[in-house]
Each structure stands twice: as structure tokens, then as C-alpha cells.
Amino acid sequence: MTDTVATAAKKPMVTKYISWVTLALMTTSSVASLRSAPTMAVYGLACVFLYIVPALLFLLPTAFVSAELASGWEGGVYKWVGEGLSKQLGFLAVWCQFAMTIFYYPSLLAYVASTFAYIIDPSLASNGLYVAIVIIVIYWAGVFVSAQGTKTVAGLSSMGLVIGTLIPGVLLVVLGVVFLAQGNSSAAPMDAGHLLPQWTGVASLVLIVNNFLSYAGMEMNAVHVSSLRNPAREYPRAMVLAVGLVLAIFIVPAVVISWVVPSASLSLTAGVMQAFDGFFNHFGIGFLTPVLGIMLVAAALGGMLTWLAGPSKGLLLIGRSEGYLPPVLTRVNKHGVQQNMLVAQGVFTTLLALLYAFIPNVSSAYWILSVITTQVYLIMYVLLFAAAVQLRRKQPDHPRGYRAPWLIALCGLGSAASVAAFLIGFVPPSQYGSGGAWSYILVVGLGMGIVGLLIPYLFLRMRRPNWKIEVPAEALS
Secondary structure (H helix, E strand, C coil), X not given: CHHHHHHHHHCCCCCCXXXXXXXXXXXXXXXXXXXXXXXXXXXXXXXXXXXXXHHHHHHHHHHHHHHHHHHHCCCHHHHHHHHHCCHHHHHHHHHHHHHXXXXXXXXXXXHHHHHHHHHHCHHHHHCHHHHHHHHHHHHHHHHHHHHCCCCHHHHHHHHHHHHHHHHHHHHHHHHHHHHHHCCCCCCCCCCHHHCCCXXXXXXXXXXXXXXXXXXXXXXXXHHHHHHCCCHHHHHHHHHHHHHHHHHXXXXXXXXXXXXXCCHHHCCCCCHHHHHHHHHHHHCCCHHHHHHHHHHHHXXXXXXXXXHHCHHHHHHHHHHHHHCCCCHHHHCCCCCCCCHHHHHHHHHHHHHHHHHHHHCCCXXXXXXXXXXXXXXXXXXXXXXXXXXXXXXXXHCCCCCCCCCCCCHHHHHHHHHHHHHHHHHHCCCCCCCCCCCCHHHHHHHHXXXXXXXXXXXXXHHHHCCCHHHCCCCCHHHHC
């Protein structure tokens, strides 16, 4: 018996490896979505260019740099930026990860509201008051469900990929191909002369900024690089495959939507349903429109519930262990859920939802919130790239499971792209039709400045020693 125990104790731990194909699929499922397709469909064939550029300038640098950081330091973006730059900037980085969701949920739920409108009354898709009410009701219902510690929502994200992305995406492409094969003309020109967006000034390229957010989240998937047998050889393969799949899921549906919905009448929130409604009516199967609407709504709601408590959980742990947040925000309920933090986030979400009620054009409100979301998130990425350079310089011998090739060049490229996208985000797009340029700049600047910079600055200034709560070390890894 003793020999058996001794033998068992000497047995090495078996590492559970994953294949590079599996990692590519995991990355694809967490990044790709149909929700952003209408935003780019207004450009027709030029959406190919507008998706590929940020993929090369932002997606690839983020993927490779994050992989090195994740394979060398546990703890996510707070640990990376905290070690490379400072703990205060680490808090700012993790705050921006959380704060971007404050703007993300209204834009996501606006998509849900407009999609649901096609189930009950399509005219509601452009009704700002209706959209605002749906956002507020669904968000607070989600807070209630999440506060119960419900575990059943964990599997909704994988179901959502199949139900709300793969099946509708494939169906959309098939319908589009059949539509053109029947001799119908495309609503958007499909010749080589329209591969590049028409240049009408800086505003004509503003929609490219939204694609940076479409590719956001690679730093979260990078933690799996250590699960590959040969990261140096397999990770680049996984990223090449993932980028190809993500581009296909983003580009093909956007092009198909442009075939059937003229850009002048395309809604940035309901464009997917406009395309399905057009195809279904053309083929005499209009009764399927509500069915597709239910599938898309269910998938989006599943994703919202899965994400609702996630980003705030990381902020909760950092806020407690380092004392960055007051106890009223870091208090948890009997289910261990940060209910007060979710409620505080909900107050901001409610206020932002009212934009839809007061801005006449629903698409304009959706675009503003999408841009603010991107602006806040880009602050974190600039800090991430700067930290990676500093860690390579200050801790060159620190063990890393993966070392990104040409790290300095990748960080320079990613930082330059992020700063450029940040600045371009303040330029009203040519499709923006509510108010003047200065009102647009004011709304975007105030939203980004208050939530992304002012609030974390105030937390750091008002920080008190008694805010710090001991947190188990394993909870932070």
C-alpha cells in the first residue's frame, strides 16, 4: 500500500494539451459575430478592405503580444500592465476592460430590440423610445438573473455560437447565392472598382474604427497558449486559421446583406433582419422571419448573461485585494455575486439607453455608443502594448512559454493603429445624421472621458487603506 502511494506520488502531472485547431476554433467563437455585419454592409464590396486592414494592423499584433504576456504572467491585463508600467496604470487597464461593457450592453441590446421588432412589428426597429425601454427592461432582468448565481447560463455562449451565428450565417449566404443565381441584381456594385471605399474625406473611413472593437478580446484567449504542445510553432498556425475564419464570418454576411438591402435604407441595428426579411419575402417564406429573429435574440441574450458578471468579477478581485474600490462596490451577496457593482453599472446603462429615446435616429445612437465602447477599450490596448515592451526590456530572462517574434515592431504597429483609431473615432461618419460635428465630438469625448478616465482617477485619489480586503492568491490567478 505504501509502495503504491509512493509510486503515485512520483508520477508526474499530466498536462492536458489542446490542438492548434481547437485553439483556433475557440478564438473564432469568442470573437466572430453577425451583429457588426450591417455596420460594414453599407460599404458593399469595400467592407473586405475595411475588415482586413484592422485585422493586419490590430488583430495580429494583439494576438501575438498577448500570447507572450499570458504565457509568462498569470493574472491578466492588470498583472501585465502593473508589472510592466505601474499598479495604478494596471488598475486603469482593468477598469477600461470593465468600463467598455457599460457602453457595450446598450449597443448589444439595441441590436436585440431591433431584431425582436421584426417578430412583433418591424416599424418599431427605428423607434427610439421602444429601443430604450427594451434595453432597460432586459438589462435589469439580466442583473436579477446573474445576482442569483445561476449556473445554467454558462452553457449559453456555446449554444449562441451555433444558434445565433453559424446557422443564420450559413443560411444568409445560401439565400444570397441563390438570389444572385436567379439573375437578380445586387443592391450594391460588385465590380473591382468598388473594392476600396469611396474617399469623401476622413469621415468616409470612420466606420473602420468599429472593426477594432469587433476584434477585441484576443488578450483573453491568449491564456490558452500554454496548453499547446509546441507554442512557438502551433500558435502562429492557430492564429492564421482563426483570422481566416473570423474574416469569413465577418465579411461574407456583410457582403450578402449589401446584395439585398440598399445602403441608404440599411439600419445599423436591424440590418441582419432586414436582409433575412428581404430574402424570405423574395422566396415566399416570410413566415420564417420571426423564427430567425427568435434565434438571433436568444443567442444575443445568452451572450449578455454569460458576459454580465464576467468583466466585473476581475475588477472586483483587484478592487478588493489592492483597495482601489470602496467596500460598497466590492460587497457580494449570499451567492458570491458582486450585486452592488452590477447595479451601479446598470444605472449608467439606463442613462445611456435614454440616448435612443432622445436621439431621433436609432442608428446614430447605436453608432455613438459603439464608438465610445471602442475608445475606452483602446486605452487598455495602448497600455498593454507599452507594458509588453517594458517587460521584454526589464525582465528579458523571465520564463515565457511563448516569445512573440518582432515584439517591438508588433507593439509599435498595434499602438500606432490604436491611437489612429482613437483619433479617427472623434470624426462623425458620413452616415451620421443627428446634429453637427461638434455635438458628436462632445458626446463621444464626454462619454469616453468620464467613464474611461475621470472615474478611475477619482477612485485612485479617494483610495483609503481600509478599502483593502484580503483575497486568496488563487482567486487572482
